[in-house]
Amino acid sequence: MKNPQLSFICLIFLASLGLLANSPSSDNQTIYLKSGEKLTGKIIKTDAQTGEISIQTQYGMLIVHKDDILEEIVSLELKSGDKLKGKIIAKTGTTTDLLTDYGVLTIANSDIAKIEYGLKGKSDKISEIKEKFTLGNERQIDVFYDPTGYTLDKGVLYISGLSWGFGFTDRFQVTSKWSGYILGNFNIRPKLQLFRFGTLEREHVFSIGGHFHTRNSPDKFEWIEETYQFDKGHYEYTDSIGWNQKWVSSGETTPVYYGGYHKIGSEIDIDEVDQRYDTEYNELMYDRVNVDSPDPQEFYEAFAAYTFSKARGSNSGRISHTIGAIVSKHPNKKEPMYKAYYAGAVDIRKNLIMNYEIFYDPYYVEWWNREGGVFGNYDENLSTDKPDKPYVSPIHFDIGFIYAFADWLRFGIHFQPYIFGIYLKF
Numbered sequence: 001m002k003n004p005q006l007s008f009i010c011l012i013f014l015a016s017l018g019l020l021a022n023s024p025s026s027d028n029q030t031i032y033l034k035s036g037e038k039l040t041g042k043i044i045k046t047d048a049q050t051g052e053i054s055i056q057t058q059y060g061m062l063i064v065h066k067d068d069i070l071e072e073i074v075s076l077e078l079k080s081g082d083k084l085k086g087k088i089i090a091k092t093g094t095t096t097d098l099l100t101d102y103g104v105l106t107i108a109n110s111d112i113a114k115i116e117y118g119l120k121g122k123s124d125k126i127s128e129i130k131e132k133f134t135l136g137n138e139r140q141i142d143v144f145y146d147p148t149g150y151t152l153d154k155g156v157l158y159i160s161g162l163s164w165g166f167g168f169t170d171r172f173q174v175t176s177k178w179s180g181y182i183l184g185n186f187n188i189r190p191k192l193q194l195f196r197f198g199t200l201e202r203e204h205v206f207s208i209g210g211h212f213h214t215r216n217s218p219d220k221f222e223w224i225e226e227t228y229q230f231d232k233g234h235y236e237y238t239d240s241i242g243w244n245q246k247w248v249s250s251g252e253t254t255p256v257y258y259g260g261y262h263k264i265g266s267e268i269d270i271d272e273v274d275q276r277y278d279t280e281y282n283e284l285m286y287d288r289v290n291v292d293s294p295d296p297q298e299f300y301e302a303f304a305a306y307t308f309s310k311a312r313g314s315n316s317g318r319i320s321h322t323i324g325a326i327v328s329k330h331p332n333k334k335e336p337m338y339k340a341y342y343a344g345a346v347d348i349r350k351n352l353i354m355n356y357e358i359f360y361d362p363y364y365v366e367w368w369n370r371e372g373g374v375f376g377n378y379d380e381n382l383s384t385d386k387p388d389k390p391y392v393s394p395i396h397f398d399i400g401f402i403y404a405f406a407d408w409l410r411f412g413i414h415f416q417p418y419i420f421g422i423y424l425k426f
Contacts, residue, residue: 029042030132033064033069039057042055044056051065052066053066072119073085073119074115074117074118075118076096077116078112084100089104093201094110095107096112112199114135115133116128130349132315144343144357144400146305146339147303147305147324148322149207149305150207153170154167162421163178170193172192172193173191174188183296184296185214187211191208192208193207200311202311203308204309205306205309206304207304208305209302209303210301212301213300216299217293217295220337221263224259224261225259225387226257227258228382229255230253231276232249232254232279233249233276234248234279235278254384256383257383258289258381258387259386259389261365261369263294264363265294266294267291268290270288270290277384297332300328301329302328306322306324307320307322308321317347322343323341324340326338326339326341343357343359352403353402356399356400359395361396398414400414402423
């Protein structure tokens with residue numbers, strides 16, 4: 001296939017659709033038995049006299065007695081901070097009826113922040129149902145390096161290998177790349193949540209913000225191509241023992257070329273004394289250029305992000321979709337630079353999220369096309385052949401996972417640099 005990126009992007013979408021398609025139907029129920037067995041199917045009939053329940057599973061019809069079934073208990077956390085425990089006896093698109101030890105409560109779905117599911121055993125001890133959850137351990141404020149509509153909860157502090165963040169309110173946070181402090185780059189990235197509405201089933205969030213740097217050299221790249229006229233000639237020895245030699249010019253020149261992708265603002269040069277072509281050996285006397293990386297300068301970004309989050313079937317987490325745009329002003333570019341992206345997040349388990357992203361950025365270059373690789377610019381080869389500028393698509397992709405070892409410790413891995421990440425949340 002001519003465009004391997006396109007096939008990989010299609011693969012990401014197909015995998016996501018497969019995850020959704022394989023989610024159990026919302027018409028099905030999972031029943032947990034005291035024997036330790038678990039049944040998933042549709043309840044066809046309940047006999048009040050005998051206590052028998054008929055369940056249609058994909059393997060056939062099963063009949064179980066109600067006394068053999070563990071009671072499912074839920075813990076509701078409301079947006080007000082209140083917490084309730086009981087059994088859901090009815091649910092509509094707008095309200096949930098909860099049977100508690102003190103009576104039946106009717107709660108607006110829009111007031112529910114989180115639901116946790118458990119099973120009540122013989123000793124009234126409640127054990128967690130790990131495969132049933134409404135929210136994973138991580139509600140992401142960013143997918144990879146791009147913002148979502150969500151912000152940190154009030155008072156929450158996170159620290160990663162590159163940055164930190166703090167929620168001043170439930171709708172306003174500030175993050176910063178502390179790794180830039182080493183180079184004197186004071187930077188802040190405020191984000192304000194303008195609206196958030198919906199229920200646990202469907203939620204809409206929109207935020208705006210910016211990122212302000214005092215000394216930054218962003219990962220924005222451009223093609224740099226230079227042509228030099230090398231002096232043609234050869235070296236002659238000036239003594240009998242061959243210790244000293246001098247350059248003898250033929251008076252002619254030959255064109256020598258260089259081309260490569262470098263950070264915007266990089267400078268390419270070569271000393272004039274090194275611009276020589278030896279006609280005796282048909283080779284360049286010096287075949288490398290000097291690449292001067294751009295000096296850190298002020299850099300500004302503004303962004304907007306809208307996130308739509310939807311519950312997956314049978315309370316198996318959520319899938320979130322984010323559409324965002326970033327406008328930045330580079331000191332070495334007169335015109336603003338634009339980036340647009342779509343990012344997805346799928347709860348695989350309560351402690352495991354799959355992320356994927358497709359983004360448009362004409363100034364981003366994958367590491368294998370950058371001269372000098374991931375970690376910086378190095379001296380590059382000159383050639384008598386004119387360089388072929390490799391095609392770099394403005395459409396890029398990323399995919400990865402975040403695993404929560406604990407509520408406060410997370411590990412991430414993804415395709416684009418920098419590949420690994422560790423997150424602490426307090």
